[in-house]
Amino acid sequence: xxxxxxxxxxxxxxxxxxxxxxxxxxxxxxxxxxxxxxxxxxxxxxxxxxxxxxxxxxxxxxxxxxxxxxxxxxxxxxxxxxxxxxxxxxxxxxxxxxxxxxxxxxxxxxxxxxxxxxxxxxxxxxxxxxxxxxxxxxxxxxxxxxxxxxxxxxxxxxxxxxxxxxxxxxxxxxxxxxxxxxxxxxxxxxxxxxxxxxxxxxxxxxxxxxxxxxxxxxxxxxxxxxxxxxxxxxxxxxxxxxxxxxxxxxxxxxxxxxxxxxxxxxxxxxxxxxxxxxxxxxxxxxxxxxxxxxxxxxxxxxxxxxxxxxxxxxxxxxxxxxxxxxxxxxxxxxxxxxxxxxxxxxxxxxxxxxxxxxxxxxxxxxxxxxxxxxxxxxxxxxxxxxxxxxxxxxxxxxxxxxxxxxxxxxxxxxxxxxxxxxxxxxxxxxxxxxxxxxxxxxxxxxxxxx
Ligand code: NAI
Numbered sequence: 001x002x003x004x005x006x007x008x009x010x011x012x013x014x015x016x017x018x019x020x021x022x023x024x025x026x027x028x029x030x031x032x033x034x035x036x037x038x039x040x041x042x043x044x045x046x047x048x049x050x051x052x053x054x055x056x057x058x059x060x061x062x063x064x065x066x067x068x069x070x071x072x073x074x075x076x077x078x079x080x081x082x083x084x085x086x087x088x089x090x091x092x093x094x095x096x097x098x099x100x101x102x103x104x105x106x107x108x109x110x111x112x113x114x115x116x117x118x119x120x121x122x123x124x125x126x127x128x129x130x131x132x133x134x135x136x137x138x139x140x141x142x143x144x145x146x147x148x149x150x151x152x153x154x155x156x157x158x159x160x161x162x163x164x165x166x167x168x169x170x171x172x173x174x175x176x177x178x179x180x181x182x183x184x185x186x187x188x189x190x191x192x193x194x195x196x197x198x199x200x201x202x203x204x205x206x207x208x209x210x211x212x213x214x215x216x217x218x219x220x221x222x223x224x225x226x227x228x229x230x231x232x233x234x235x236x237x238x239x240x241x242x243x244x245x246x247x248x249x250x251x252x253x254x255x256x257x258x259x260x261x262x263x264x265x266x267x268x269x270x271x272x273x274x275x276x277x278x279x280x281x282x283x284x285x286x287x288x289x290x291x292x293x294x295x296x297x298x299x300x301x302x303x304x305x306x307x308x309x310x311x312x313x314x315x316x317x318x319x320x321x322x323x324x325x326x327x328x329x330x331x332x333x334x335x336x337x338x339x340x341x342x343x344x345x346x347x348x349x350x351x352x353x354x355x356x357x358x359x360x361x362x363x364x365x366x367x368x369x370x371x372x373x374x375x376x377x378x379x380x381x382x383x384x385x386x387x388x389x390x391x392x393x394x395x396x397x398x399x400x401x402x403x404x405x406x407x408x409x410x411x412x413x414x415x416x417x418x419x420x421x422x423x424x425x426x427x428x429x430x431x432x433x434x435x436x437x438x439x440x441x442x443x444x445x446x447x448x449x450x
Contacts, residue, residue: 010104013119015091023066023096030063033381035427036389036420037067044075049396051076054175056128058120058138059182060088060373061107064384066096069103071392080126082119083107084134084182087366088373117141117156124157127172130395131179135327136186139179139203143193146173146200178202178398178405180391184217184248185303185327187409194409202405204394209412211386211420213249220379220387222253224372225299225325226261232351232365232375233321235297238262243295245288246302247271247278250325254299255283266291270304288312298322299371300331307331310340313357323365325372332368351375389420 009017031038044050055077059065065081072079081103083089089109097103104126106119120141123131131138144152145161146169153161161169178201181187187207193199207213229235242258243266244251255265255278267283268291269275275285286294288308292315300307303326310333316322324331337355338345344355345364351374353364366374379387393416398405411417425432435443442448 010098010102012094012098012104013106013108013115013122014094014098015108017095017099019092020095020099023063023090023092023094024100026090027063027066027070027093027096030381030384031067034064034067034385034388036385036423037071037392039423040389040392041067041071041074044071044392044396048076049399050130053077053130053395053399054080054126054128055130055132055395056080056082056123056126056138057132058082058084058123059132059134060084060378061094061097061105062088062090062373062378062384063093064379064381064388066093066101067381068388068391069097070101071388072395073101073103075392075396077130077395078126080104080123080128081107082123082138083111083116084137085370085373086111086113086116087369088378090377113154114156117154120154121157121160124172125160127175129175129177130398131176132182132391132395133179133186134182136181136189139181139186140189142173142176143198143200145169147198173200176201177402178204180204180206180394180398181409182206182212182387182391183327184213184250188303190409194407199407199409201407202398202401202403203409204398204412205409206387206390206394206412209390209417209420211417211424212390216379216383216387217249218253218256220253220383221250221301221325221372222255222257224376224379225250225254225301225323226257227377228325228351228371228373228375229297229299229321229323229365232323232349232371233363235321237297240264240296241266241294243268243288243291243298244283245298245300245307245331246304246326247274247283248301248303250301252278252281254301254325255281258297259283263297266294268307289315292316295320299325301325302331303327305330306333309333310336313337313340313362316357316360316362318360319363320360321363321365322368323371324368325370327370329368332364334364334368337362337364386420386424389423390416393420 345353
């Protein structure tokens, strides 16, 4: 990657453009671990499958996302990027993307809700043909706009939306060919829209690709969540009791990594199958009410609301640490915690707010937002390599297939998923066997082998 100053600086709202050099170095470092995406980028640069296509992306503004943005730009796209969480933006990366990659970035770490939605407005005003979401905030706003449900839009978007002429509004909502969605929670929202029959265009469920959730959610969230906890607290995991709420793809990664570091892991679940799996994987499974007095560290990753509530906070022991790795900051009932606290919040360390409840201290990490992004750097680039190869190829696929896909939620074709896995294995120098002719025949027949 050579330093190339964009001909003209794209319009943007970032914290500080002078951070661009630092951003470039870190993006370059991440690029070393993203060989699959690099191959996609090389092909895109030759074939230009996104030539002139307007893309609006609402993703965590990290070094890995920067390499996805470079890939889209190599393919010829005109890209606006806004943040998918107010605390997940890396300001140096945002500066680099504006200065050197020609991306219109609207994202500032720590932005308030109003500015967050002003940035979403910038992504909508770009009149995207393809949108990329991590949590469906962009697509959600687009649909509210299309349905003229202005009151359901956030103030920053509402004012702008009501000022649009009918033609301008139609141009924005009808111009979208399709969208991609990165995460589990976004897909829950999108599937609800699909079931209500309101989805206006096809969505590719990137999270459903095997090369996404099996690795990103499990190993990526598993490692980076503990990374966030450790950076924020410097606590010793060995010998401590870690309560993991939710034994989905993220939860099992967090549990596995915590156990590997010597912690005693307790899992809480609401799904009997998942709870059974956790039990047979060797963890203690308890209701949160019983786990609350035992935990030294609590991590939620359920995609659900109010998982740790007043009665749980009150039951915790002095010094308990609470964090969330699920998409939205609704898993810990912090509103109630603030109400019942005798003292706090008090800043105990960077990314640590301490409360006192019934005379006991409770530390909340990263304001209850995704702890791996708030207190660490998000997922390691090596797993995002596959997630973002899926994103780039999904954008190409949407443009190729267009309306033929139907206004629903789709998976990326199995062949693309398999190809990404194959490229990743190649890059790791791992070889596998291929089926012999006899084996292929055997596996395809019902008459042989009896
Ligand atoms: P999943 O659907 O595989 O697992 C969620 C699990 O939580 C399910 O087993 C469900 O039964 C359980 N659950 C739901 N309500 C519960 C409750 N009240 N108490 C205990 N368990 C409960 O989802 P996945 O992929 O593990 O994602 C979980 C969350 O993490 C989502 O919000 C997702 O968007 C987010 N996510 C965060 C990432 C990060 O970087 N921190 C990366 C990927 C996903």
